Amino acid sequence: MTATHEDALLLREVGKSYGDFTAVTDVSLAVRQSEIVCLVGPSGCGKSTLLNIIAGFEKATGGDVLIGGRPITGPGPDRAVVFQQDALFPWLRVFENITAGVRARRVQGYEARAEELLRQVRLEDFRRSYPYQLSGGMRQRASIARALMSDSKVLLMDEPFGALDAQTRGEMQGLLQEIWTAYRPTIVFITHDIEEALVIGDRVVVMGASPGRILETLQVDFPRPRSLELTTRPDFNEMKRRILHLLHPKIYTA
């Protein structure tokens, strides 16, 4: 796979082993500018490992990761992460959390963007609240705003809505699409929810376990904005069936 100027993120034969155990092997993936790529797969197939490698939290034991054509050297603000359990700083107010990065890096004139993002994630009335005063969905919205504040090349999301109830999750999926429409970020989105992957993604990368690897990549061409109504369409269900077959060949192939 060769890098083109369009690739925001490029993985080349990335692998990760813990001693004798191979968590991830031979993952190659090119993510275009403003593309949303969803990774689905059974738990333990190495989704988080892969995301942590891209984020720079963990080092790959093979292959390389390029952001905008440059190999990564460690974690940094060019790759913003939204974690599953909220990783807001509980001792900071919402506004302080969102601006923690730009303040640490001494970026000038961040206030206007922070205000805009607060409005975008509908937390303008909660800027002075502490995380404990927020609901789970509000915290994830604050996390998303904090990530967007960095103006990163890639937004990495590890099951960001996994801990939320179904209704809130639906709202968050809508909000993420609004954000994408507004800012066109490049997103790598991990989920174990196949419908979520199909509603959100431009592409769905299906991973398998033992060892963790890419089984297949599906192009998702449903027009945006997508609503949950999409999930009732026959062609949507056809894609869902294909992914289920890939993930559970024994159960679903009768």
Next chain:
Amino acid sequence: MTLAPQKTTDTPPRSRRPVRALGRVPLGLVGLLGILALWVIAVDGGLVEEKWLPGPTDLVAHTWMLITEGYRGTPLATHVLVSIRRTAIGFSMAVLFGIPIGLAMGRYRSVGALLGPAFALLRPIPPIAFIPLAVLYLGLGESSKILLIFLAPFMFIVLNAEAGVRSVSSSWIRAGQMLGFSRRQMFTRVILPGSLPSIMVGVRTGAAVSWALVVAAELISAQEGLGYMVASAGNFFDLKTVYAGIFLIGIIGFLLDIAAREVEKRLLHWQGR
């Protein structure tokens, strides 16, 4: 997709603090009044001889006498202030040295490995066991007492600060990394606030312990202080003074704990407890 403006299941948690506080005070008051009543009955009813247990009114009068005339020529206020001063010095030193040492032990593997076993061995020794050594090395003056008052809270604070650093969530560290925090910023903006809850546990326990230890330390032939007053009065079979001293020690310790809790509440209000 449009975000439905319908009612959501995702609502912020509600504070429920006031209800609890209301329910508890009267019951505690009933308990205190009950003990007072038993005390009056025991003394005035002749169940206990007065020379073994002074009655409440007697005790108040005696305390007033101690305030106005002093114990053995020293005003009660002096005894109180001397004890508070010793505690304050020993405890402040414990905070001043304990927090940085504990943080360093938690932050740097080598420091933790270097000092960890030593602290693990020192911790189970009751501080009172160091009295003879303190006296031998530092004599009977202030320094031996302050050293004793310093030691125990120091241990608590070091170990809790170390545990605090270790308890800092790795997702906060990762969040700091992805936000581009420098090592220094990581320490001041993530590790320090993240370990504060644990540090405060050490500080609060340390405050209580240091006040308790002042009595023990003042038993090393002090000439002033509440511990000295209680011990000396005991030798002279002056039970009223002993009781007055013990009550004062209790009340001051209680106030100290309230103050420590207040500091903790202010520093850790973001925990929402």
